[in-house]
Amino acid sequence: MMSDQQIIEGCARHERKAQQMLYDRYSRFLLGVCLRYASDKAEAEDILQDSFIKIFFNIDEFTGTGSFTGWLRKVAVNTAITYYHKNLKFRYHLEIEEYVSVETGVASFEDDFFTSDELFKVLNELPAGYRMVFNLYAVEGYHHKEIATMLGIDINTSKSQYSRARAVLREKLGKLRKLKNQYTAGRDQK
């Protein structure tokens, strides 16, 4: 079993075997990252491929300081942003009015109530712009200012998209929970 360091050095020499090892080891993790930014799995896999090509051909840029997974994640996120920009005009944009008023009845979300598959699903259903901002802010932990420069949008757009994304997520999770509760209740009754 090769260590990360060996794999990186092998990739820097453009060795097929090292590249295959790198893919085998990190593709699942990176696809998780990509899936957060994509609207479905096929799109996520496209982003994943582009990310790996960037990784293979620019592995020299990984300085060795900091975590390798952090660097990989950053490459994937940047690729996802590029992909988002490239396909911006083909996206379906949802009207804002649809989500202007959202009830805030769903107060808390228990950790283990939703599976990660469900969360991915909910994220994938978000409009692309909302999803980008929400991911970058809530999961990746960037500030609105950084997000604004990354996506080339206004800082206030970033903020408002984030809050709308949250509202939509809350609503969707609320519905989902209701469904799940009904399901479990129905099962219990039986």
Add this chain to the structure above:
Amino acid sequence: MEQNSEDRILNDLFRRKLESAEVIPSPSTGSRLMRRVAMREFLRFNPSRLNIWYAGAVVVAGTVLSLILTSDPPAEIINSEPEAVEIKTDVPVIRAEDKIINTGKSENESIKQGKSDAAQGRSPGTGENNSGSAITQQTFPESDGAAKVNIPAAGAMDEAADRGDRKLKLFSGNGSYLNASVTEGCAPLKVSFRCLAAAYDSCLWKFGDGGYSASGYPVWLFDMEGEYNISLLVYSSGIQHQSSVVIKVHPKPEARFEVICENNVTVDDEILFRNYSEGAQKFSWDFGDGSGSGMFEPRHKYGRDGHYNVRLIAISEYGCTDSMVVENAFTGSSCFIEFPNAFIPNPNGPSGGYYSPKSDEVSHIFHPVFSGVSDYQLRIFTRRGVMIFESNDINYGWDGYYKGQLCDPGVYVWKVRGNFINSDSFTRMGDVTLLKN
């Protein structure tokens, strides 16, 4: 506050659940990625594995090699010609040739040669040059009596025939292997050369403009005027023979002209053609209506409407030509009507309104300039709309008087309707300012 904590809960949920969530990619993703990587690796320069740079180098090398192989054979073919010709030096050869001529066997051949050369090289300078330069080193193929003599050269033969003193001329012995399709012409001049030697190892042409060729049948383009001294070196079994000829390239004239045409040219106006040509002595004009002229700057009157293309051919003293065409140089129409915008009535009393171009030089009468008008109605109104003048005769204009009184200076409005002789109708409106002396 509650809102904020709720947000945090939501964010935390997603972060915890998804930050390091793993999703198994479909197996085809990996293989497709590896194919793309292989493609990219192929395009990238990398000395350690086969890539496009190596493939490109192989293709280039192959092309170069095949070019070399295909360009070589002609020389080999020439060399491998079975005619093994012995070459001897000066004196005996001339004698041998003399003998051959005397036998009369090759006489026809020689005269033919002389004639064709005479047809090709007209300038006497060429011949002189040949006879002057060709004595240096001569190698004549001494053939087996059949005397396929390609030797006798242009000018020399020509003159010899004139004087009937062939023998003498032949002794001055200019054997030229050089044949040019033309020796004089207009730039750009394309000349096909031919090396007349029956068999040789190699030949070298120098074209006098820095260019050279090793081909047996070079074609050269002289695009600048001047005299070019073309020399041909023929190498055969270590002996070299030089022939030369002078090619005269005459400058090309430049035809340039301008059509001088004022506004509202009618078919009855004479149009002047301004000639800016350079380097030409004779000119030939074609006005596009079937007529022409040989003048330097002709004037021409088109009798009819139409679109005419004018062509000028400039001819230099050597007969070199250049031409220029102006398309639609004249598109005059015979039908128009135009009105002035001011006039000064005669203060000394009404003149009646009839005018002719001569009588109305100071424009005491308001009337149009026109051509081809068949019928016509002119009305003039004051600014209040009172009609003060009407005319149905184009030769009858307004003299500025209304009921015997000179009208006030100011702006008057006119309206005209009518037909042209080509049955187009016209309606025009405008204003005219009546001025006072």
